[in-house]
Amino acid sequence: MHFISTGSGSPVLLIHGLFGDLDNLKSLGALLEQNHQVIRVDCPNHGQSEHWPQMDYPGLANALVSLLDELAIDKVHLVGHSMGGKIAMATALAYPQRVQSLTAADIAPVAYSPRHETVFAGLSSMPLDIKDRRQALAHLLNHEIDEATAQFLLKSLRRSESGFEWKMNLPGLIASYPAIIGWHNGSERCGGQLSYHGPTLMIRGSESNYVTAAYKEEIVAQFPKVKAKTLEGCGHWLHAQKPAIFNRIVSEFIDSND
Incomplete structure (x- = not known):
């Protein structure tokens, strides 16, 4: 998996969404690298990373943990947007001992209808x-x-x-799209658990329909310590539409759980 690592300190791993690459969360990384080691990844089938004929969240979680092993990182703060948020959530459920905190931006741990x-x-x-x-x-x-x-x-x-x-x-x-919009975290495949009890932040855009009240029960069941934030006046691309406030909220959450 292709990645860029900058800064030093407790590690943070940033994961982009569908059709993106490691530059998507670059401005967040620039803020975090002042106090943290920041690893930005190209997910498989994106950017400069390897091409997989099929991918799903259990496999992507395994790939992230393999990268952590390669970098000799024991625990990491995970931050993901959209598909990247699902990858982060799947990793936290499958490997909770490796995740210091979890931030998911405008995505829920649920299956969605096709929209692309x-x-x-x-x-x-x-x-x-x-x-x-x-x-x-x-x-x-x-x-x-x-x-x-x-x-x-x-x-x-x-x-x-x-x-x-x-x-x-x-x-x-x-080929992987049904798995991408679906939700099977695969924690049982990895000896993980059905819920992650570590610090969890979910940020949604007020104009987005990716995270709604209808998903609250499923979110809390899987992430019982979740804290929710809504950014007003932005949609699914909240990190690009309101970068200053988005970056500040994520940075403060990570530092409060370091």
């Missing part, structure tokens, strides 16, 4: 012999993908000998 069909259609149909990024942007906009999302997706487009290519493993993500 338009994005997958736009990515899959992209003609990779396009001449420049303007053509790539126009293609995504023509598939009814909003410009902010399109610009985010294009961060994973890079030049190749024949034109352009995706850094992400698109076939692997499509």
Whole structure:
């Protein structure tokens, strides 16, 4: 798993969401590295990490713990956004002894209905012999993908000998999508437990529908010590829409549980 490590002190591991890479939480990392070792990862099938034909949360949790072993890290503060939040939650449930604290940004430990069909259609149909990024942007906009999302997706487009290519493993993500939107933490596979009793923070955007009151019972059952925060005036991309307050809340939570 490709990663970048900066700073020193008690370790924090930052995990991006679907279609992202290790730069997504870079501004949070810049704040945390003043007092912590910060490890930002490219999840499998993203960025510069290896391509997996299939991925699920038990396998991703195992991969994170293997990275901790490689870095000789015993316990870590986990922070994840969206899919990355689910990876963090699965890791805390499967390996609670390795997790100092858990922060999940705008995601719940539940199964969701499909919501990325338009994005997958736009990515899959992209003609990779396009001449420049303007053509790539126009293609995504023509598939009814909003410009902010399109610009985010294009961060994973890079030049190749024949034109352009995706850094992400698109076939692997499509094959894994049911597992990504689903929720099977796999704790029983790893000798883990059904609930994580360590410090837990869940942050949601007020305009997002990813974390709602309907999920409260499932959240508390799995993370009984959870504290909830709502960032007003932002949606699912809360770390990008309100970075200063998001970064401060996460940093203060980590420091209070160090």
